[in-house]
Amino acid sequence: MAVATTTAPTASTSGLWSWITTVDHKRIGIMYAVSAFVFFLVGGTEALLIRLQLATPNGTLLSADAYNQLFTMHGLTMVFAVIMPIAAAYQNYFVPLQIGARDVAFPRLNAFAFWLFLFSALFLYSSFVVGGAPDGAWVGYAPLSTQLKEFIRMDYYAIGAQLLGVASLAGSVNFIATIFTMRAPGMTLLRMPVFTWMTVVTSFLLLLSLPVIGVGLWQILFDRNFGTLFYAAQAQGDPLLWQHLFWIFGHPEVYVLILPAMGIVSEILPVFSRKPLFGYAFVVFSGIAIGFLGFGVWAHHMFTAGLGPVAEAGFGLATMLIAIPTGVKIFNWIGTTWGGKLRLTTAMLFSLGFIAMFVIGGLSGVTHSIVPADTQQHDSYYIVAHFHYVLFGGAVFGYMAGIYYWFPKWTGRFLDEKLGKVQFWITFVGFNLTFAPMHILGLDGMPRRTYRYPEGLGFEFWNLLATIGSFLIALGVLLLLINLVKSYRKGAPAPADPWDGRTLEWTTSSPPPVHNFDEIPVVHHVDDFWYRKYGVDEEGRAVRVPEVTGGTVEVEVGGEDHGEAGHDIHMPSPSYFPIIAAAGVVVIGAGLTFSSTPLVGFTLLGLGVIVTLWGLMGWAGEPITKEAH
């Protein structure tokens, strides 16, 4: 089938310029993925330095100052520059493919969101060379974060997190619009793949929670630079206000990090079990329930702050409630594997590992809702163990599963399965060796965010074990890196539908064409693609539908005409205005860090405003699709 794809005549499809100006959701997804992976290596290196420092009592590798910068940046990096963008990478690449769309609703906003994310993360890291990185922990508790105006480190925090938030807001608006308006004919909401569903939920979580921390971050910036007293206790400001604002964002944020991974696992388990997802509607609605409840539990991060027993009881009970939809998901995943034909590919191993590890993180999470017990766990290594079981054993395992599952679609090549399985087992063992001992350390009285600990408190053995484990994780990540590079160059070629998939992204070629689908598919079922390939016999077992041959699937056209000649597809033209606007916004942010030298500050502010306006005006005045004549 010959299909002409129309883009601007000057548009090149390769070279650096084509990446800078791209508005293709797939290319933007790949840029998110590569950036996130680079930051994963950086944040991981910070973690290894932390573990080396803590390997022995009274560690001397790092000063307290260096340690504080490293653990703060490790947290900020892993949350804002690794897990959120890797989720954005999958969402960008696969949501349009899963819903049968040719792009996202706002392709240039999509490019803007990516560049703003990248520049903001680089801005955050530029602090290392300009007098020190943020050192007030990723939670940036006031009044510590507003105490030292001589150091501008926490200005980088306040501005960097603010800008990263704007990037995420732009992304979430885009996904909501895309999913609600651009689904293929027949794809009702309850026929959407679970990954797409979880994207809806996380987008709303971000949309509603980011403005809250946005307010708080401005207050921090103003307290630090312009003499306001929002968090100054000596002037009747309230330090606890920051904690409320931060966690009203921060707790939904946890679900922003984990729900996309749950979505990926919900895609992978049915494919490799060769069975539909058990209780599709229950999985979807429990995801939505988690999103709703996620807004009502923030104060469980504040059970030691003195909120009073009534508030503590309420937030404790609300926290318990979250365990119910979470449990429903876990039971449904196991139900999906039950009675299947499990193909234990690397993607499947990581998905099963995800379930096993997430159960541990979930159960330790329930122990935090037991308020009196939480007063022993809070801010100890027990918490560190808990959220790494959720965010690494959970989220990162899910995203690693996603890499093995979707790499063939990205590149047209398989990752090496043998190396992948070795990587899984090394990562699995290393992960547990690192983080399981931290439960014990925390209960034994080791607080977090301490750059050293004395001998004689019984912390030595478990810390050493954790450090050994962390280097096993590093080895696992190194193997993944090798696998990615090696397979990208000469991995086994992958067909369009390498895993016998169920969702629409497998109906198009690997990698997909710029316009995704030659013909927009028409959807009749959840897992529509599977039902084009399989029916069921009288026992309910799957039976191959004879006329369809694997890999090359003729997509049925629903009698609709797309494009003037039926085959002419107009794709949005490349644009350099999004990257200009994003750069301008970050220059404005940089200007705000120079409140002590107003000349530099105002120069940067002015420059940033001009560049931003240039980008936005050009963007507004430019037609989305430049005609080829």
Next chain:
Amino acid sequence: MDLRVLYHPGVVVHGSRCDVKLPRRKPSPRRSAVRLVLLVVAAVALASCSSVLPQSSLNPKSVETQKIDELWRLVLGIATFIFVAVQLALVVSIVKWRSREGDDTEPRQIHGNTRLEIVWTLIPAVILAVVAVPTLRTLFELRAPAEGDVLRVKVTGHQWWWEFEYPDIVGPDGRPLVTANELHIPAGKTTELEMTSVDVIHSFWVPPLAGKRDLVPGRLTYLKLTPLESAAGEVIPGQCAEYCWLGHADMRFRVFVDAPADFDAWAAAQLEPAQVPTEGPAAAGFETFMGTCTACHQAKVANPDGTVEVVGTRIGPDLTHFGSRATLGAAILENTDEHLRAWIDDPSQLKAMAPELNDLQAGRVLGMPDYGLTPQQISELVALLQSWK
């Protein structure tokens, strides 16, 4: 690392949970894996002995932590049961349903089961309801104001040390007992801490005696501790649990659980003034003390003529009975002449602080500066301070 080095069976601590027997079998390669597991289990069990883990929350030594521990054990038991059940289901499913070579049959396409969904939604709800009852009961018990014969102590957090003031223990001069970094409380009686901070948020955590409680500037928070009578004579380490910048890891303290008579004797001694020395190096040290240290430290002193006065400024720890303390630098070092000398010589060498950023006008104190005293001046100061028992 060989576990036996760390947790040698020779370490026998008496107590209900501490009698652990390590497996003693001849080493055989086949059993090595089993032995390793047993050793780890034994290590974990032994690890709940207080002599090995003085700061552990798993060694409750107060009425309050016993309640917390009871609740924790209940939840841990339930969680362990769920953990085993779910992981078992997962492993069984993987083993039983993994595809095998040569088996080309397709599985039954099951989409779900509403009855099952309702069951596994309700079971967790019921379990949580069961846990919620003791949770709320314990929570309200722990948070109820202390009643009856209660010792009150005001705790003030500073970057990076602790100030303890006993408002009800007052000397004839009307000045309450003030000390730093070493909290003495009587066994078998409830002490209620009334806490705040002068700078950033800190958190008071002494796991065997109480769950942690934050010290928030501009607010008062309260914490009850009722040490068991059996804990009398114990010295229990604690530390700050809310990140407070450079000195956070070194913001430690000790709680001395005294038998009631010992506590009364300690309190009476602490109310006495320190004697101003009249001869020897300590007398010279007092000159330096009055010229330098009083810029930030206070002491209640008895002059040679018998008059008692309070000298200095209450910014740093009160030094009236410095010589009676077991530790210095917020419980990071044993209080020896040598350590004290090193501390006065250059405090930032021993503990990460930022005295160069001190701004007394703005009330910001980030550690004790190096005053550049001569070795002789330092020795004289050490003699003075150690004489103030």
